[in-house]
Amino acid sequence: xxxxxxxxxxxxxxxxxxxxxxxxxxxxxxxxxxxxxxxxxxxxxxxxxxxxxxxxxxxxxxxxxxxxxxxxxxxxxxxxxxxxxxxxxxxxxxxxxxxxxxxxxxxxxxxxxxxxxxxxxxxxxxxxxxxxxxxxxxxxxxxxxxxxxxxxxxxxxxxxxxxxxxxxxxxxxxxxxxxxxxxxxxxxxxxxxxxxxxxxxxxxxxxxxxxxxxxxxxxxxxxxxxxxxxx
Numbered sequence: 220x221x222x223x224x225x226x227x228x229x230x231x232x233x234x235x236x237x238x239x240x241x242x243x244x245x246x247x248x249x250x251x252x253x254x255x256x257x258x259x260x261x262x263x264x265x266x267x268x269x270x271x272x273x274x275x276x277x278x279x280x281x282x283x284x285x286x287x288x289x290x291x292x293x294x295x296x297x298x299x300x301x302x303x304x305x306x307x308x309x310x311x312x313x314x315x316x317x318x319x320x321x322x323x324x325x326x327x328x329x330x331x332x333x334x335x336x337x338x339x340x341x342x343x344x345x346x347x348x349x350x351x352x353x354x355x356x357x358x359x360x361x362x363x364x365x366x367x368x369x370x371x372x373x374x375x376x377x378x379x380x381x382x383x384x385x386x387x388x389x390x391x392x393x394x395x396x397x398x399x400x401x402x403x404x405x406x407x408x409x410x411x412x413x414x415x416x417x418x419x420x421x422x423x424x425x426x427x428x429x430x431x432x433x434x435x436x437x438x439x440x441x442x443x444x445x446x447x448x449x450x
Contacts, residue, residue: 316364320365332405335402
């Protein structure tokens with residue numbers, strides 16, 4: 220298993236520790252590459268035994284991160300451009316609907332979003348933490364819309380995007396700073412209670428994210444939900 224770095228002793232549930240370690244390790248793999256992870260190598264690198272590794276891999280398989288292949292290990296598949304597009308299109312449909320519902324809350328809700336943007340701005344040197352905070356920002360909006368079924372579906376989309384988004388941020392700090400500006404535009408629209416502008420800001424942010432992920436036909440994708448509303 221190439222690229223695995225050993226970690227020092229850590230505390231916590233062995234299974235949870237190994238699960239988090241593996242998820243972060245997989246998130247940092249190039250999305251176009253596929254590779255096998257073996258229980259013994261992961262156990263050595265994560266500083267745990269093989270049993271929690273096996274349990275963690277089963278959790279990750281259920282979430283779609285790996286495929287367990289008997290006698291070979293856990294295969295981390297590459298992520299295709301088609302999958303990136305599908306995830307981002309689904310995200311926009313969810314986020315357009317939710318931001319328009321919560322924008323009416325105006326300045327009161329904007330305060331929490333501003334706090335999250337400020338926290339994220341302090342994480343430019345840590346791409347993994349930056350992406351984690353990014354997820355909290357968007358999750359806060361989605362959950363505030365009050366639809367638990369949609370919120371659960373959205374979490375599954377973000378799980379699938381971890382590996383996509385991290386590479387985009389790692390590749391250039393300028394992208395991370397652009398994310399902060401785009402989040403700021405969303406917050407400004409919410410602060411003004413402008414649902415239409417908030418929806419447009421979300422569409423622009425997700426289109427820019429798709430561009431950063433280097434999907435070839437991203438230039439023509441300028442907001443699926445917005446176009447459908449106008450058709």
